[in-house]
Amino acid sequence: MSEKEGRILVVDDDQDVLTAARLLLKRSFAVIATANRPDAIPDMLSQNSFDAVLLDMNFSLGDNRGEEGLRWIDEILSLDPHLVVIVITAHGGIELAVEAMKRGATDFIMKPWQNEKLVSTLKTAVSLSRSRSEADAYRGRAKELEKSIHADEVMIGESPAMQQLRDMIHRAAPTDANIMILGENGSGKELVAREIHRHSLRSGNVFLSVDLGAISDNLFESELFGHKKGAFTDAREDRIGRMQAANGGTLFLDEIGNLSLALQTKLLTVLERRQVTPVGSNRPVDIDVRLISATNMPPSELAQESKFRPDLRYRLNTVEINVPPLRNRTEDIPLLVDHFVRIYSQKYGKGKRRLDRATLDALCAYDWPGNVRELRHAIERAVILAPEEEFRPGDFALSATAPAPRQSVQEELPTNLNLEEVEKATLERALRLHKGNISHAAKELGITRASLYRRMEKHGL
Template identity: 60%
Template sequence: MAGDKPYDLCLVVDDDEDILLAARLLLRQIFAEVVTTTSPEDAVAMIASRSPDVILLDANFARGATDGAEGFRWLGKMLAVDPQAVIVLITAHGGVQVAVNAMKQGATDFVTKPWANERLLATVRTAAALRASRRETGVEKAKAAAIAAPAAGETPLLGQSPTMAHVLSLIERAAPTDANVLILGENGTGKELVAREIHRRSRRADGVMLSVDLGAVADNLFDSELFGHVKGAFTDARADRVGRMQAADGGTLFLDEVGNLPLHLQPKLLTALEQRRVTPVGSNKPVDIDVRIVAATNMAPERLGDETVFRPDLLFRLNTVEIELPPLRRRREDIPLLLDHFLRFYARKYGKPERAVPGELLGELVAYDWPGNVRALRHAAERAVVLANGEHFVMADFPLPRTAGAPIRLSPEAAPPPMQDLNLERAERQMIERALKKHAYNISAAASELGLTRGSLYRRMEKHGL
């Protein structure tokens, strides 16, 4: 990873230069590098040499094509080069068959254009996390004997503590059934890893597993996102779009951050789960679905049980089996095992020497509460591997708040300092950057505040390298 971006490289392949520009500008938020190309041949070569975190692939390159056949052909070639590649299909024709066929042939997910920025970001973040999980699992299997106990070698859910043994036991018993599962836990505890392990061990393992971050879905997009829509259902509905619940038919649907679903939308989800059918927006024909639901939330159980926050009938529908992931501070005995795994992983990734962790340092790391849980430990290990230059690790290599020289991060809500620079070019760049950060990189909102059109803002962002 480079700088403060969560992931390294995204590759976008499309025959429309405007689409490539929009994707490049938007995805810079989460990737250190976004490479775009109109040539699928060049894309295949790059996959072989650079192994992108996520690949966005256009479904149709030939003029007038709508069946996705050419996209499927290049999808197969890309997966032949890298079977673990995570590929999201882009299409202007969101018909049910195209989307379902794409995932049957190995695509991880799909997006339709024109896209909503929030939806594309959520889809790509989920895809990048899947790629990271696949990479970690591959390394884990190869080094299981040296890194972890044999039982943990099959899964990235490492841990030998009693609390993790209980979690793994619940997964083992629940996974082969079709029971809905609700995963509880603080941010960074690994809820999505549990969901993927449940799917992997289920009878639906040969089917797709799709994810929806309900915390990132705008209220007005909820019906379209989950249930789909037909062409002409609303102003921007230029083609049929299959919803996530239908696209996951025969597989598993992971509803992340389900606790963030507004109360007024919860009855719609409940009805779909009870009837096991959905009706796309603009259609009067319900569609039967066969999906297993795995949901997750970081909401405290007592708040989840508050009827003014979450409907009890929906909760009962979701938590047939409830798995609570413990925070890292409640399973400190697993920290040495996790730390050893991450340090080895990043040493191999970055070509760094493997260094020892002195006992006194290990004691401090085990005693630390790790507010960000396993995710924070992983980040700390990566930073330590990158920055360490001694024969062994020292405390200064780890970015703990009490560590001297630890980076200070300003709250996103903190007001920016007054602008003192009167240089016009630099002032314009600062104003654009402030507007983008204020609106969480929502291009429409930022452009409106700046008094620009979306296209004008995109051009200025490109000009200033934002």
């Protein structure tokens, strides 16, 4: 925290204490307000925004039990849960301070105080208060985003595979066990994770999704664990990480197979200690999250120690759930088609659309390598572009999206020998062959997933 940040309220019945506190603290904080009686606190909190309250524990002459201070801790935190309360007392000693912290106070200072300790304690209090506010705002935005984006996303299907999947979800969701979801790209792994959260004991709290495939290695700790101002070049302010933002709720780590072994070690340490330490800080922060992870990595690759730490895998997959590909539940395709046609017809203001038997048969016969995601996009396109009220097979461009005969990655490379162009063309070819499946493309190329992601980023793919 930079100089002259933070808003502090000091409450003490001794005017000399208030004067001394104001003179000391005004050098380090932006605003110092004082009150010599506690009944002024509600009005001051309603008219001003504070980060921390420095609260005396005794206000009645001759009463050194601290009961007034304890009552006012309750009152302050009921008015503003983000405020950090630091108690100051000359009486009662450690027992009273411990009782105050049970009531919600964060720390205590004994009179007469040491100037450096008081300033340091209040600087920490300001950072904590702002982290609490940021975490609540983060969770609020995530919940609103979840409502707006996923209101129409429900699990569709009555096939045996889907019934088995629902049974697994309903049995695992009410527990707090970590869950790993396995499945191909586009099969609905995040939807399954949200369904688990919806049926869990944490359903009233935030569900926060993190795509690890979109986070570079050097930003991993900052994104998940947070950072302090000045921890690195672009760290212009304190920022909480995703794990702290998801506190009390569910954190979904998608593409967990992308993590390098070094980052897997850092994640394992956090899960074992249930604490994160923001980059640039030496003070750990307790976290309480239910972790759900997902990967399209085949189980055989996930079991290889050279790619994924066994101890982390055991920590993550207390329960393992497999999401079936769409080709293994083709009887669900008519239900999915009806669902998506209804959604997109309403979204784009189209009239009621129909499918004849031949069109539905064509959709059910198609392999759908991109799974439900591909089906959804195909229907959205058809709703927008189909010229007639009744869909035809050609409206879905199935022939254009049908899987091409398998070819070697070595084919169709540039005829020149420019190494950069050859590498880019090879990556593009591998990704096309495997419909964007990173695990399969990396295996075809003989490199790790992390290495493939780095090369894709290098060539802007």
